[in-house]
Amino acid sequence: MQKKSLLFLFVTLMLWACKPVQYPAITESPTEDYRYHEFVWHELGTANMTRASQFYSDLFGWEISEVSRADRDYRIITNNGKPIGGIIRIANGQKNQWVGVLSVEDATAKMNDATTNGANALVGTTSIPGRGTMAIMKDGQGAVYGIMHSQSGDPPRSRNENEWLWMELWSDNVDESVQHYQHTFGYEITEREDDGKPYWVMTTDDVPAMGVTKNPAENMTTQWIPYIKVSDPAAMAGRVRALGGDVILQPRDDIRNGTVAVVTDQDGAIFCLQKWDQ
């Protein structure tokens, strides 16, 4: 009898131990509201989880924590308790990179659309317990982005400081890039110009979702660049440098009236700091 009880206990514990890791949803609470074809989540790929966590928590005051003992290579980022992104370990030898994730209705169907329009699937459709279904794509120009159908809905648009403000594609071939995203996601394209420099805004359901510009980084190929809302880009750029990051472009009066800084973390991930009063 005692042996049977122990066996039952053992089997129960083993089944419990093998339960799937539940990852945090991308929303504070279920919204059941979707913002299809907008960037709704961001993942930082890094080979050095500890260093990246320290840098971003020191810079923005983000809270960064492990989600499970069973997966120490994934961390969740929250800002004032609100989930805003994740940090995921990538292979050694690669520099950090932020990957924006677009909300889609059907991840598999959209992955197929994207591949039809010249993208490759770096990671095919994957079901993430607690989160939803996602895939990681690389477009024909080499820019990496994610697609996800969140099972809890999408987070509302944020206007908070130290949170995502914008995504911008720095493209070596604007025509091909615009075609890929327009054909895959159905964006409307509006061309603007600032001081003679062309800029393309992609909108979905009349909402500006992202921008495209000619690649201003002379020695880098096409990639997506995230913008984070800050109140003082110059001061924040100084903090980036103090924390071991790099300032690629200080705010300048001739570029968006000094409201933008381009920086990297200590391991090379580019992101921009922008003051945005609207």
Place this chain on the structure above:
Amino acid sequence: MKKKQLATTIKKIILGCSLLMMVSVMEGCANMHMSTSVGVGMSFGPYGPSVRPVMNVGVYSGGRW
């Protein structure tokens, strides 16, 4: 008698510890992990960030509109 009780207690403790260790080792044994299923696939390759960017301010006028 006391020795027998002590031995039984020790056996129980060892059994309990063994179960806890197995749970710890096997936690998540049968499921996908973000890090292994997604992270290792995020290979940015030669076109990813590999150099310090040099900005051409004659081209750049970025940021949210």
